[in-house]
Amino acid sequence: MEGYRTFLSLLACSLLLGFLGVLFALVWVFHWREGLSWDGGLAEFNWHPVLMVAGFIFIQGIAITVYRLPWTWNCSKLLMKFIHAGLHCIALILVVVSVVAVFDFHNAKNIPNMYSLHSWVGLTLVILYAMQILFGFLVYLLPFAPVSLRTSLMPLHTFSGIFIFGAVIATALMGFTEKLIFALKNPSYSTSPPEAIFVNTLGILILLFGGFVLWMVTRPQWKRPQELISKFQPSTGATPDCTEEVSTATACSNDDKSDVEFNSEAAARRRKLDEAGQRSTM
């Protein structure tokens, strides 16, 4: 892998930033706010920032990055798809609980729902995220979609995933702004009390986390090498499971089209794979 150490350094930085983001969210609600509970009060609201930072930002960020980890390249694509989809599903569950918490809190306190730009964008993103996961499941996990469809839809899948991730971070920053203005009264937000500095820093951490993740997942040289077998058996999309053939596969080009030209070595691999037989892995 080209620039392996750089990748590892960036990965370590992004994980540290994401972990710090979750830690900061927890410290915020426990040290300055009412902690966490499920009683219709402010402590129930607090699940909202904590679970959003943990699920919609940190776990979603890891789910997006997971294909880029070079030590997973010799594992089957199916396994990686399950990890990718599984992490997104865990994130979605946390997001839904987080949304329920804030609606429950609003209803208990007779605060209107869905009036702010934060809520408009946020709920739209939750719906889009659920649709994105469903779309990914139907097209890339179930064995029915032909390879041509998967290939043609991949740019949309990756772009919408990255766009949702970026927009979620923007929405979180709006949410911090709202909460700090509403919650900090004496002293007010404008006097920069320690809580304001702390939560502003949380916002910066999350923004940097997003930047690191987006850099890593948009570098062509760190893209998971494309399985040769997907070229050979377009009707089934079968992939070998943790074979050397995959780990040494020719790196695909930067776009998502199947424009890799195979050489004689690839043809030899094809024959080898054909002979060995592959199990269908969707």
Place this chain on the structure above:
Amino acid sequence: MEGYRTFLSLLACSLLLGFLGVLFALVWVFHWREGLSWDGGLAEFNWHPVLMVAGFIFIQGIAITVYRLPWTWNCSKLLMKFIHAGLHCIALILVVVSVVAVFDFHNAKNIPNMYSLHSWVGLTLVILYAMQILFGFLVYLLPFAPVSLRTSLMPLHTFSGIFIFGAVIATALMGFTEKLIFALKNPSYSTSPPEAIFVNTLGILILLFGGFVLWMVTRPQWKRPQELISKFQPSTGATPDCTEEVSTATACSNDDKSDVEFNSEAAARRRKLDEAGQRSTM
């Protein structure tokens, strides 16, 4: 150009969204707020959202997209660089005036500066944007940087440009949230008065504008074909000016490395260009 009509449709949509964004910002400050003036009052503050939407979002978005316009591909790269850099410079001027307006307003009203997450991120982005323009000028407009340096720094240049653009949109959404909470008191933001709905819609327009621009500038098939001449004369980076050679140049691969292999037709073009002589265009 592959998908020319799709590109045109997306471009039209993005221009419409950006134009509507600027229009909405103007309607907001003139219909619901105090209009525009330079008196240290709220009408001076209003320059801030108007100029930020017009400069930091709309014009920056166009500046990012400008290389993708297929009817400019037969013009010299230098001309396009000047247009790209010129638009960014216009945007920066509007941004600086916009920042001066808000500091001036705060100082006149004894409101603290730089306490909010919006201001922290926003001012950082203004500084990064100025540095990005300076960096682009030094490396890509002045004739001193070798092609190898330009090539190796291009991924950083494009990523940081796109990241700044996305983060600016996030910052604008924070700004709208702040302003609506502070300004709407009777009726309050939570009762969803027409102004709140209107400005929330402005936020959605801007987010969509960002999405369209980011989609267009990240599609490999819509990338400006790389000038052949940059391969032939790496020491000068000379480009022909509005010649057919450029307009029909081989499209480069999706990454920013010089990995295009030239065929005999390209070699013939090289000879033709060599014979014609090229003026240095940095």
